[in-house]
Amino acid sequence: MSVYVSERFDDLGRADSAPHRLGILGGTFDPIHMGHLSLAEQARVALGLDGVIFMPAGTPVFKKDREVTSAEDRLAMVRMAVEDNPCFDASSFEIDRGGDTYTYDTLRALRDYFPDNVQLYFITGADAACTLHLWHRASEMADLATFVGVSRPGYSIDSVAGEAVRAACGINVTFLSLPGIDVSSSMLREKVAAGQSVRYLVPDVVRSYLQLKGLYRKG
Numbered sequence: 001m002s003v004y005v006s007e008r009f010d011d012l013g014r015a016d017s018a019p020h021r022l023g024i025l026g027g028t029f030d031p032i033h034m035g036h037l038s039l040a041e042q043a044r045v046a047l048g049l050d051g052v053i054f055m056p057a058g059t060p061v062f063k064k065d066r067e068v069t070s071a072e073d074r075l076a077m078v079r080m081a082v083e084d085n086p087c088f089d090a091s092s093f094e095i096d097r098g099g100d101t102y103t104y105d106t107l108r109a110l111r112d113y114f115p116d117n118v119q120l121y122f123i124t125g126a127d128a129a130c131t132l133h134l135w136h137r138a139s140e141m142a143d144l145a146t147f148v149g150v151s152r153p154g155y156s157i158d159s160v161a162g163e164a165v166r167a168a169c170g171i172n173v174t175f176l177s178l179p180g181i182d183v184s185s186s187m188l189r190e191k192v193a194a195g196q197s198v199r200y201l202v203p204d205v206v207r208s209y210l211q212l213k214g215l216y217r218k219g
């Protein structure tokens with residue numbers, strides 16, 4: 001069978017009409033790190049999700065001010081990081097589509113693809129959750145998925161920001177406070193460039209890949 005979105009979850013909800021919940025975690029993943037993996041796992045359990053699909057952005061629209069690592073490398077790292085968790089999968093859906101990545105387009109396509117008994121949960125960290133109203137066609141995204149904003153160390157979840165998002169675009173973010181890991185891809189890129197260790201901040205397979213490809217090294 002050819003894969004549309006995810007090898008592990010494309011058939012979700014098709015065998016019967018029982019309700020299912022599918023998480024989607026979008027991001028640049030430059031590189032994927034323990035913060036992303038922990039976020040997805042904690043959210044999966046808290047929300048009772050059948051699984052979480054990690055979906056690296058092709059050309060992230062908010063990151064045009066810096067050079068983003070090739071989609072091929074970012075996807076490869078996501079694939080190897082999620083491999084050993086049967087509740088996770090990596091998807092090349094946004095990368096394959098090419099052009100700028102808009103979450104609206106992705107959620108529209110996923111909503112059309114999965115049967116109605118599959119509820120979509122779009123998972124974001126607190127930083128991203130508070131900017132949702134600025135995203136392309138934000139008000140049309142509201143009906144396509146449940147939007148979840150998970151606590152992230154260094155960023156506050158506040159009801160004022162949540163209310164501002166709702167007032168601006170109608171998205172009612174479900175905020176979750178979960179144990180977090182204070183790591184970011186930016187911090188990791190800086191650490192590698194400075195020759196510092198990223199052990200225990202990224203999975204070992206990702207660390208080996210960074211070394212093999214010489215990613216983020218200076219010069």
Ligand code: ATP
Pocket residue numbers: 026027028029030034035036039123124125126127128129150151152153180181182183184185186187
């Ligand atoms: P960068 O520093 O390059 O922006 P990042 O670490 O923020 O990288 P992204 O790929 O931008 O990673 O993030 C994808 C999603 O994961 C976003 O919704 C973001 O809020 C969330 N996220 C990233 N790191 C964490 C973390 N440590 N805890 C909780 N959520 C996180």
Ligand code: MG
Pocket residue numbers: none
């Ligand atoms: Mg970020």
